[in-house]
Amino acid sequence: MTAATRTALRASIGSFTFHGENRPALGSAALSVTPGALTAVLGGSGSGKSTLGKLLAGWLRAGHSGEFRGSLELDGTRLEFQGAPDDPRLNPAEWSRRVAYVPQDAAAMLSTVRATVAEELAFGLENRATPRAAMLRAVERTAARVGLSGLLDRDPATLSGGELRRLAVGCAVIAEPDILILDEPLASLDGAGAAQIEALIRGLCGAGTGVVLLSQAADRLAGEATHWTVLVGGVVTAEGTPAQLAGSAELERSGVLVPVVGGRGGEPDTGDRETGVLEGGAQKTGAQKDGVAAPGPGAGTHGAVAPVMAGLELNGVSFCYGGDSRRRVGPQPVLVLQNVNLTVRPGEIVAVTGANGTGKSTLLRHFNGLLRPAAGEVRVCGRNITGVPVGTVAASVGLLFQHPRDQLFERTVLRETLFGLRELFGKAGAEGKARAALAAVGLSAAAETVHPAELPSSQQRLLALATVLAREPAVLALDEPTVGLDRTGLEHLGRAVKAAAARGTAVVMVTHDLAYARATAHRILQLDAGNLREI
């Protein structure tokens, strides 16, 4: 690869401080992106990966979003920033035409004014006056590359988590940028989707695009990078080839998830469902070290020692979206769940897996009544919840949403955790429970001062988890709890789930990470064509 000798984007960062903060989010860091090469920036929770990505891509602008000292160089044109008013101004439209960014929160990529997936994909091309015929071709081609061909006429607001991720990647790729920065691009994707995006990245690199991967895991995709940069607290602590850094003390200290057994650098079996196998492997060992690994599947009988009633029971549940829609024209109702039966005993941990868009999140929303079955019944602690308000069921069922930003709404971390606790534990008990839950997920320090929206994405997930744990529900439903968590985060999660199960909580957890599921759950169920089956 001769093209790889030229640098396309070079950033040299002295510091970047958000307006209103006194501590810089990024300290000294430098990064070079070469055409046709994959560069990985690895770092744990809150290490500044997303800030770095947004700064490189012009989503965060000097002066506009914060104070930036350093330089950005794109194809030989160098911009110097001193944090002064006469600093050069970056034209976001021009810059982003060359450098594209896919945010960690895929929904943040959407224009929100387009009615279908196809139009959303075309939005960036429309703004650049691409002729319509070329747009039609590009939309079709990009949809095929990211696996959205069947969903082109859907309203973007109704996509599942994994479908949304594909759309966000598609929106960036369709504009054919020279440099593509991807923030946790495999989060929430099923095996096929992850393989598809990995293949897409390989193809882009082959065609000369410089790709930057921001990740909390040194997983298979990161293993294909030519260069690793390790970020800790906004500062680059190590860089080099994967071979040089794998197993290094710097990587260990960064909190990045590291594979324990092989598998780096292009395993042939890309169609494998177990995309998260390396993260899972790391979690397994990490957890075992702390003595919190869940018992193997055999321990499932443990809950059956006493003849206790089921914590959660679904009998013949069916559901479809758009069933009660009053619109005369519109898409056909989608049958998502078909006669689903599920029994979870107290103390049992059940993992649910399945392809993107099969209805896993839909299933969990039935547990507390946020969605009501078209047929069948849901029983919580032996009680049928038909007609019982969600807020009442919530005393027994805790639901962790797939997107933390859908769960968090308060002004501070502590207030967020306290919401609804008084009703359960009284004025005196509530604060203690809230603080204990925050401590369990490692967020005590942020309690009074931090706004939930300002937390890094992984800590938002942990905060959302704390709000659910604090309620000590009899049934715990977790929608992709591992996504975006670094090593410490996974350890907190593992301990919390284990402790809840030990208290007799029935746990249902949706995940694409089969290895994690095997390490944690007593049973693994697969949702496929509306049905659950044991695997």
Add this chain to the structure above:
Amino acid sequence: MTRTHHLHPFTALTAAVGAAVVTTAAASWPLSAAVAVAAAILAVRGGVAGRVLSAAAVILVPLCLSLLVLHGLFFPEGHTVLAEWGPARVTAEGLEFALELGTRTTACVLVFLLFSFTVSVPDLLSALAARRIPPQFGFVLASTLTLLPAVAGRLDRIRQAQEARGMVVRGGLLSRMGTLRLQMVPLVLALMDDAGSRAQALDARGFGNAGPRTSYRDVADSTAQRRFRAAALVLTAAAVVARLVVSWPAGVTR
């Protein structure tokens, strides 16, 4: 993706504006009533009767009642007195004027409600973009037209999050109003947050570009529709001119 069965948004818009202007200019209550009935029938056929009529009721019932009271009872130019209570006189002229104004307003309101409930916002935007209307204007229009659904969607997600943590909402209106109080601050914060991040995404996707742009959505138009629009515009203009000629005979004869 074939939307040929839809009217082009400009055709619908022209028809709506034309009908409203002609009705106003003609100032004849039978014509107004005919237009109002026609709009109602079209609303039924379009499957939006419920929404159009309930919105119309909210606007028109108080309006028509006040017209009746104001002009039916106190019409200074009225001669044919039908009834009299102190200063209030029910005159035939007053009633006729109220009827005239009431049917005219009803017709206009129905026509515009019908338009706004049947037009496809994406089609309208893309048609505007094709006419080189600045996209920022289009975006403002789109955001305005989609603002209510967007706010409602956000509110719904906040409510779901709160319900999932024990906030009990029962069916009743009072219960809903009571919980709404808990959702206001989160809603404002969330909307501000959304707006900020959306601005970044829009910038990054070239939305601020000054140059020309194209449209992916193909809004079907036809020669027949174009002819109809031209004819409707001519008719509307003629109605306005005729009205002016009739209203100011002194100016014309001088």
